[in-house]
Amino acid sequence: MVKYMLPLAVFLALAGFLAVGLHLNPRDVPSPLIxxxxxxxxxxxxxxxxxxxxxxxxxxxxxxLNVWASWCVACREEHPVLMELARDSHLELYGLDYxxxxxxxxxxxxxGGNPYxxxxxxxxxxxGIDYGVYGVPxxxxxxxxxxxxxxxxxxxxxxxxxxxxxxxxxxx
Numbered sequence: 001m002v003k004y005m006l007p008l009a010v011f012l013a014l015a016g017f018l019a020v021g022l023h024l025n026p027r028d029v030p031s032p033l034i035x036x037x038x039x040x041x042x043x044x045x046x047x048x049x050x051x052x053x054x055x056x057x058x059x060x061x062x063x064x065l066n067v068w069a070s071w072c073v074a075c076r077e078e079h080p081v082l083m084e085l086a087r088d089s090h091l092e093l094y095g096l097d098y099x100x101x102x103x104x105x106x107x108x109x110x111x112g113g114n115p116y117x118x119x120x121x122x123x124x125x126x127x128g129i130d131y132g133v134y135g136v137p138x139x140x141x142x143x144x145x146x147x148x149x150x151x152x153x154x155x156x157x158x159x160x161x162x163x164x165x166x167x168x169x170x171x172x
Contacts, residue, residue: 032132033148038065038140039130046097046119047106053094053120058142062172063092064165065140066116066156067128069100070108072136078155079112085161086115095119098128098136141165143172 033039038055045051055065066082068075085091095116097105102121109119122128131140132151141150150168152160 033140034151036148038142038146038148039127041120041122041127041130043096043120043122043127046095046102046109046121048118053118055142055146058092058094059146060144061092062144062169063094063142065094065096065131065142067096067098067122067131067133067136067138067140069098069136070104071100074155075137076112078137078157079115081156081158081161082115083113085156093117096127096131097121097123098133099123099125139165141168141172 040055042052042054042056045053068078082093086093093116095118097119100121100123102123105119105121109116120127125133131138135153137155139152139156140148141152143149149172150165152165156165
């Protein structure tokens with residue numbers, strides 16, 4: 001009887017793990033950067049010849065870093081929400097144009113509007129790697145001390161904004 005119990009116990013344990021895994025959201029990938037300093041960068045600013053944008057310039061502000069690209073379909077879904085949020089003059093929304101060409105990015109913003117106070121150009125994707133980007137769009141909430149407090153994987157929706165990001169930003 002004991003020799004039948006061990007395989008049954010192993011089977012039940014595996015079935016339990018599978019059942020839990022089936023109820024998890026695959027977009028909810030925890031970031032190891034939460035509560036850690038945001039990676040430093042200095043990148044060219046989109047559409048501003050010779051200008052640079054650095055994460056260090058944002059010290060003392062609570063801000064959002066939205067990683068996007070003109071080739072990203074989900075970014076097109078998110079864009080109207082970002083345009084609406086950008087109307088709030090207190091929102092510090094900055095973009096990171098990821099693995100894109102400057103011409104395509106500028107054209108995309110001309111067509112849909114530009115919600116960003118500035119856009120850093122990460123043409124080779126190295127800054128995205130430092131931030132742990134594995135797909136766009138992704139958005140980071142960064143506090144006054146330059147610490148990442150939240151990462152949104154996927155588009156910001158009204159629901160995500162109202163239930164997660166806005167309340168967090170009020171506490172920061």
